[in-house]
Amino acid sequence: MSLPHAILTALMEKPSSGLELTRRFDKSIGYFWSSTHQQIYRELGRLEEAGLIRALPSEVPVRGQKKEYEVLPDGSAELARWVDESQDPKPVRDALLLRIRAAAVVGPQGLGSELRRHLELHRAQLATYEAIEAKDFPAGRDADADRLRRLVLRGGIALEGFWLSWLEEALAEVEALSGDGA
Amino acid sequence: MSLPHAILTALMEKPSSGLELTRRFDKSIGYFWSSTHQQIYRELGRLEEAGLIRALPSEVPVRGQKKEYEVLPDGSAELARWVDESQDPKPVRDALLLRIRAAAVVGPQGLGSELRRHLELHRAQLATYEAIEAKDFPAGRDADADRLRRLVLRGGIALEGFWLSWLEEALAEVEALSGDGA
DNA sequence: GTCTTCATGTAACGTGTTACATGATTGA
DNA sequence: TCAATCATGTAACACGTTACATGAAGAC
Numbered sequence: 001m002s003l004p005h006a007i008l009t010a011l012m013e014k015p016s017s018g019l020e021l022t023r024r025f026d027k028s029i030g031y032f033w034s035s036t037h038q039q040i041y042r043e044l045g046r047l048e049e050a051g052l053i054r055a056l057p058s059e060v061p062v063r064g065q066k067k068e069y070e071v072l073p074d075g076s077a078e079l080a081r082w083v084d085e086s087q088d089p090k091p092v093r094d095a096l097l098l099r100i101r102a103a104a105v106v107g108p109q110g111l112g113s114e115l116r117r118h119l120e121l122h123r124a125q126l127a128t129y130e131a132i133e134a135k136d137f138p139a140g141r142d143a144d145a146d147r148l149r150r151l152v153l154r155g156g157i158a159l160e161g162f163w164l165s166w167l168e169e170a171l172a173e174v175e176a177l178s179g180d181g182a
Numbered sequence: 183m184s185l186p187h188a189i190l191t192a193l194m195e196k197p198s199s200g201l202e203l204t205r206r207f208d209k210s211i212g213y214f215w216s217s218t219h220q221q222i223y224r225e226l227g228r229l230e231e232a233g234l235i236r237a238l239p240s241e242v243p244v245r246g247q248k249k250e251y252e253v254l255p256d257g258s259a260e261l262a263r264w265v266d267e268s269q270d271p272k273p274v275r276d277a278l279l280l281r282i283r284a285a286a287v288v289g290p291q292g293l294g295s296e297l298r299r300h301l302e303l304h305r306a307q308l309a310t311y312e313a314i315e316a317k318d319f320p321a322g323r324d325a326d327a328d329r330l331r332r333l334v335l336r337g338g339i340a341l342e343g344f345w346l347s348w349l350e351e352a353l354a355e356v357e358a359l360s361g362d363g364a
Numbered sequence: 365g366t367c368t369t370c371a372t373g374t375a376a377c378g379t380g381t382t383a384c385a386t387g388a389t390t391g392a
Numbered sequence: 393t394c395a396a397t398c399a400t401g402t403a404a405c406a407c408g409t410t411a412c413a414t415g416a417a418g419a420c
Binding site: 038065 | 406407408409412415416
């Protein structure tokens with residue numbers, strides 16, 4: 001269960017409203033903990049209820065009015081506690097691998113074009129990450145926080161690298177099948 | 183979703199009871215589509231209801247009695263249809279990456295030992311995969327089905343390879359932090 | 365005024381997880 | 393006969409997804 005901690009992290013980096021959070025998830029935190037605005041609003045409500053964050057005063061809290069949240073000391077403490085928790089890696093659950101395994105029993109059909117499509121998507125994602133690295137981590141920034149954030153980004157980059165090289169192998173394999181699969 | 187298709191695939195490879203399926207998920211299909219026995223029983227019920235599989239007759243279907251299922255033609259057709267479906271890769275959702283990003287704002291605490299622990303787990307998983315490769319895919323088997331299943335396994339191996347190399351980088355980085363993180 | 369976009373939600377549902385329940389079979 | 397193990401489930405709940413609803417602000 002990590003969505004609340006993803007939100008706490010984002011809010012500590014910068015107090016935000018629900019929609020701002022949603023956007024930031026779309027182009028940063030969401031790269032390794034994806035979420036939708038519905039989940040975010042639900043979780044913001046719970047975090048506020050639990051006293052870990054609060055809505056900044058000033059504006060009247062009406063529907064349709066922007067509401068900014070900031071992390072309270074209890075929230076920061078909870079995040080520190082969670083960072084120190086130990087948790088086993090979650091078993092893989094990947095539909096593409098499953099499809100190929102299924103293709104072994106019912107035939108590869110149009111698997112080739114699906115592999116090509118995924119290749120393109122992963123290439124694009126890699127390009128996105130590399131653009132972020134160039135923009136946010138120019139040489140020379142080496143405060144601890146920057147080093148850690150960059151480490152996470154490099155995780156994303158290496159993961160896309162894995163996909164690209166495996167997908168290329170897979171595509172070659174599928175196209176070489178007896179009956180031709182594409 | 184894909185659990186029903188994972189089950190159909192497993193049942194086409196070999197008709198099984200719920201518990202046998204659970205065991206096979208634990209040491210094969212589950213490596214890329216994990217599941218628990220509760221989910222499997224629930225889904226077997228639905229698949230039977232939908233007419234995609236059926237319980238082999240013979241035994242009285244009492245609680246506590248083994249019940250074997252086999253795939254019906256409709257099930258096989260549904261699996262073939264699904265294999266040909268196109269589906270975007272699911273966005274990453276990884277707690278360890280999130281923890282590191284959170285550590286950038288609240289400090290790395292005992293992150294070093296957690297990274298070491300994950301390293302060991304991934305090394306073990308890689309060893310498991312390599313043992314399976316040596317045992318199930320000795321040189322020379324090259325029927326289409328075998329090639330595809332081996333391809334999936336090599337995906338698992340490459341994925342563990344990604345984790346190992348990134349975790350080593352991460353560990354070096356975390357241990358080099360100003361305040362020392364382990 | 366109306367349309368679009370910003371912004372915050374509600375509702376319904378499906379999947380996944382955790383804890384527990386029940387019956388059959390086997391060995392001490 | 394007792395305990396352990398095999399085998400099949402039920403129940404409750406948390407999390408994630410999809411579709412829709414509502415209000416405010418600015419553009420035209």
